[in-house]
Amino acid sequence: MLTKKQLDLLNFIHRRLQKDGVPPSFDEMKVALDLRSKSGIHRLITALEERGFIRRLAHRARAIEILRLPENMGGVPAPSANQTTAAGAFSPASARPPSTPRSTPAASVLAALEIPVMGRIAAGVPIEAINQITHQIAIPQTMLSSNGKHYALEVRGDSMINAGINDGDIVVIRETDTADDGDIVVALIADEEATLKRLFRRNGAIALEAENPAYETRVLSPNQVKVQGRLVGLIRSY
Known part of the structure; x- marks a missing residue:
């Protein structure tokens, strides 16, 4: 179960990834959630990571990927770093829900x-x-x-x-x-x-x-x- 602030932050990150292909900055998260400091964002990010909703990628600035979403947000996972485009490169928009059957090479x-x-x-x-x-x-x-x-x-x-x-x-x-x-x-x-x-x-x-x-x-x-x-x-x- 996520708190309202955790859910709001997850939803904000998800929407920004869908729009721009990149996650928001901590300053943008702070403004969006109307928090006074970025320390609150750090705590929310840590909580989401511990619960398996997001993952922070090491050695990359602002690199956050969504691993799964709660049911009230559709339950659709965002991109996984293990998924690739047809060109062999990671794409934030290339993930598909686990319930969707794997495509054949021709379908891909x-x-x-x-x-x-x-x-x-x-x-x-x-x-x-x-x-x-x-x-x-x-x-x-x-x-x-x-x-x-x-x-x-x-x-x-x-x-x-x-x-x-x-x-x-x-x-x-x-x-x-x-x-x-x-x-x-x-x-x-x-x-x-x-x-x-x-x-x-x-x-x-x-x-x-x-x-x-x-x-x-x-x-x-x-x-x-x-x-x-x-x-x-x-x-x-x-």
Whole structure:
């Protein structure tokens, strides 16, 4: 039996994993649960881990996976690190409930779609804009939105590490030119540089915020920033 706070936190983590493919930060958890300090979040996380609902992955910032959900949340487990995409990389959206029969190899192929990998994206100092396809990668259909085009980028840098996005990860992006505050986006700066950051609108300006305190937030005028897509999934190789 989970307490209300434990259930609220589990539900918040689950919803964020479904939306962004990465778990929320401890600060975001604290705000969402209206707690005064992160120590309360640490206690809730520990309690959920001890009860077998989540697992923290060692040596990775903000790496939390949901192992199972209580019945009043559908009883559907979230991703397991042992599950892989058709490309052989871990996908937060590739888990299936234990009651679902294992797919045959042919069915697994049908459940995946190939999308283009457009090169590398900087999670740190912006690099040259992405403009050419390097190869294709198979992505589970469950990770892709039913509408819109998608592409993938290889992450270079550590500025988004506290969002669970590490150097060498593959991020799955849905093409869009709009974003809500707090969304992780591919931002094109001055039509020359591309970077992966959280986007916020502040006093008529655009703030591109890292998830690593070593990097400063870049504040730019709206005409300097074009949103090229929003993060919808993450693939990691172990």
